[in-house]
Amino acid sequence: MSTLEIKDLHVSIETEQGVKEILKGVTLTVKTGETHAIMGPNGSGKSTLASTIAGHPRYTVTKGSITLDGEDVLEMSVDERARAGLFLAMQYPVEIPGVTMTNFLRTAKTAIDGKAPALRTWTKDVKAAMDQLRIDADFAQRNVNEGFSGGEKKRVEILQLELFKPKFAVLDETDSGLDVDALKVVSEGVNRAHAEGNMGTLLITHYTRILRYIKPDFVHVFVDGRIAEQGGPELADRLEDEGYDRYVAGAGAAKA
């Protein structure tokens, strides 16, 4: 049982116009086995939270803390965080020239586990995971994300989730841009990873559609860098009907 604890997190970025505060005090605790959905209007800071957890150098934490089982995550470099068990499925996965998927997956797995995976089982595992996510076998020889369609990139993020077996997964709009079939395939992937019983999930989304496949235990509404409301799965349905107007009117600054 692990705990990812975010306390009073304030995050800013440097822009050409000066320092801009994006997260204005976020508190959130995720435990193994839990799924937390984060919803909220564009620009409210959801991806900022995800990137800050992963350690993107662009974001500066000015106040608050993130801990993983009591360990200070903010002290860790990006790669140390990943090795500690944090995984970010990115909203916009980057294309990496010259590095094949096969090579990349093996290198990452080796780094995360601290030892090279046994070649025979690894190859089998990769192939099986690709099959289940309906990723063509020839992707193994292609460069990471290079020329992949939007949907293919998302599947490949989930492929990594399944292979790397993190303690906590942050999924940043993994459902955006997926067709219905892909949404189902990807959700099943997340659910399989979850079913192993060692993972907690932070699921960022704009749509309740994915929540039909991946059942959240908690729903948090993000508005203007804060959690404006939280509740159970029923909150998601209400948001679908009513939108964010209620919160946005109050918050003022958030953009639609």
Added chain:
Amino acid sequence: MTEMTETPLNETLLNEKARIGAPSIPGLTEEGESLTPLEPAETTRPQSASAPASPLGGDAAKGHSHGGGYGIPDSSRAGRLTSYTLEDFPAIRGTEEEWRFTPLKRFGGLHTAALDGAAPAVAVEAPEQVRVETVGREDSRIGSAGIPEDRVSANAWSHFAEATVVTVPAGAELEDRVLVTLTGAGKAAAAQHVVVVAEDGARAVVVLNHVGEAVVSENVEIVLGDGADLTVVSLQEWSDASVHASSQQVKIGRDAHLKHIVVSLGGSVVRVTPTARFAAPGGEVELYGLYFADAGQHLEHRTFVDHAQPNCVSNVLYKGALQGKDARTVWVGDVLIQKQAEGTDSYEKNQNLVLTDGCRADSVPNLEIETGLIEGAGHASATGRFDDQHLFYLMARGIPEDVARRLVVRGFLNEIIQKIGVPAIEEHLTEAVERELAAGDN
């Protein structure tokens, strides 16, 4: 915009293989009096990646999507002066198309001095069947592949005292590679001449390994008889202070196949200019190159494939990495498909990977097409940066920074290394690339 932009650091935009059915119209609107055909105003602007891009703005890739030729017949590459005589070439000013990128001040006088220093010492390791000779200037094989195309090459031609001729006899199929090691004899400007002949039906791999300290202008002639299948690897692993100009002229017989691989790693200024010509129909040439420039190095490669025979195939791929202050690379790829060269299939591509700020990669593909009756002709050029977004992605998967960098560079350059087909050299180069990377870490 919140997250990483998707960075077009790759050839996705660029690997279109333009299939052209008709020659395009040469640029008629260029201003100025004597733009050479290889430098029309618009189309051949170099692709540079010298700007200190913002961490999120890793976009230095540009595509050439036009596929047409833009040769002006009477001033095209075909019309370039060739001569064995130094005096026939005017003094180099540095503004000429061929020389505009070369740092002449650091060129060790290769274009001005009498090249009478001691030439790099030649040692050849070869299987028994191979004939290795040292011959005088009058030997009939000298001049069998080509005539100097520039003043520096002509300068070497005027000054070399003796040449090394390596001959793979007709029909011989070598198991082992031929290794020609050229060891620099110091900084006095020198001239060198090497001839490699693969007679009819011969099959071999010949490695020219340039090491030590040298200031040298070299002519390499490579002659393939009918049906020969030859791989030539030219390694430049000179000392940091060395200067090397190497004109490598190739003549390809009927149905012969040449794989030519240039690897430039060491030297202050290295300028390699491979030219391939077909002597008969049915030939195939692959010109590959790999270069890794670090701080202060100038590595320049200019390829030329002259399709003057029908039904020949050419494929050019040069890949380079740059790292450190004032690391500088140039690739200029000329392809000329002459009127009679029907059925030609040609493609050329250059890719550069910029690893740090302060580097500059120029990349200029030039395609001149004089007949529409070809199989294909295309080119692509891309210069991309390995930037913070790539690093973040890999590190977010647990991969430490130095490993991430290695992974990308090794992957990028491996495409060329794999083509060599001689395991010992492939391993050696993989290690050499690692060393280049490690040098940049400090």
